[in-house]
Amino acid sequence: MNYIGNLIRPPSEADSIILQVTVGCSHNRCTFCGAYKDVHFKVKPAATVYADIAFAKNHFAHKNRVFLADGDVLILKQDYLTDLFKVIRRELPQVKRISLYGSSKAITRKTREQLCELKSLGLNRVYMGLESGCNKVLKQVKKGDTVESMVAAGVKVKDCGLFLSVTILLGLAGAEASANHAVLTASALNDINPHQIAALTLMVLENTPLGRSERKGLFQMIGPGAVLKELYILVSNLDVKRSQFFANHASNYLPLSGRMPKDKYRILAEIESALADSRMLVPENLRAL
Numbered sequence: 001m002n003y004i005g006n007l008i009r010p011p012s013e014a015d016s017i018i019l020q021v022t023v024g025c026s027h028n029r030c031t032f033c034g035a036y037k038d039v040h041f042k043v044k045p046a047a048t049v050y051a052d053i054a055f056a057k058n059h060f061a062h063k064n065r066v067f068l069a070d071g072d073v074l075i076l077k078q079d080y081l082t083d084l085f086k087v088i089r090r091e092l093p094q095v096k097r098i099s100l101y102g103s104s105k106a107i108t109r110k111t112r113e114q115l116c117e118l119k120s121l122g123l124n125r126v127y128m129g130l131e132s133g134c135n136k137v138l139k140q141v142k143k144g145d146t147v148e149s150m151v152a153a154g155v156k157v158k159d160c161g162l163f164l165s166v167t168i169l170l171g172l173a174g175a176e177a178s179a180n181h182a183v184l185t186a187s188a189l190n191d192i193n194p195h196q197i198a199a200l201t202l203m204v205l206e207n208t209p210l211g212r213s214e215r216k217g218l219f220q221m222i223g224p225g226a227v228l229k230e231l232y233i234l235v236s237n238l239d240v241k242r243s244q245f246f247a248n249h250a251s252n253y254l255p256l257s258g259r260m261p262k263d264k265y266r267i268l269a270e271i272e273s274a275l276a277d278s279r280m281l282v283p284e285n286l287r288a289l
């Protein structure tokens with residue numbers, strides 16, 4: 001397979017065929033993100049992508065999921081995507097699930113009909129990074145989006161019958177705005193009501209603008225106890241109808257998972273226990289992105 005640069009995929013795509021269609025992220029400005037910092041966004045030549053599909057046909061016939069990397073394949077023109085999905089269907093007929101990252105900008109640019117067309121051609125799952133439900137935080141980290149547009153984008157994805165996974169980032173607001181970030185993020189999640197919520201914990205990377213802000217004393221990452229308190233407030237305020245909830249990414253201090261709302265009080269009790277006993281936490285040096 002032809003892979004360029006850092007290949008980043010959601011944990012739940014570990015067993016998928018990773019088909020790299022674009023390199024980098026079309027936005028690439030979030031101050032906390034070091035994923036594609038030195039990479040200019042580009043679309044790979046169709047011939048390269050189709051050669052990878054041919055390779056996958058010969059070598060990954062046992063795999064029935066495809067993840068389209070990198071950052072924002074959904075931003076591509078509809079014709080490009082429909083052709084691509086048709087080739088995947090034809091060459092990899094065993095594939096039951098095609099997934100990709102979708103920014104709210106990319107989702108907003110697609111009409112409902114276009115999203116539904118992609119669904120009819122095999123698109124099954126969209127991963128969207130909300131990060132925070134607080135517009136002030138989104139502006140500070142240069143997310144380039146508002147809560148309102150991301151909520152609308154998430155609802156649109158769901159309305160087309162697509163599975164929606166939403167990622168949020170604990171610690172992103174720093175200490176002072178931590179509780180507000182938690183309450184507003186829960187509120188945005190309640191409005192979207194995604195099928196899946198993935199709570200990650202911020203790791204400040206040196207090569208990012210946020211890393212530089214931290215070195216200048218302009219931003220301070222909260223400690224593990226404060227992260228857990230933020231998570232507690234977030235979960236307390238969650239009122240989603242039926243969502244899988246994951247806070248078991250390698251960046252998290254306390255691995256948690258469950259179904260909301262069924263497991264809400266069990267998860268809150270687990271956070272309370274960890275707040276009372278820091279030995280339950282993943283040591284700092286074992287956290288990873």
Ligand code: SF4
Nearest residue numbers: 025027028029030033
């Ligand atoms: S967080 Fe997502 S949208 Fe922001 S720069 Fe990184 S990959 Fe792009």
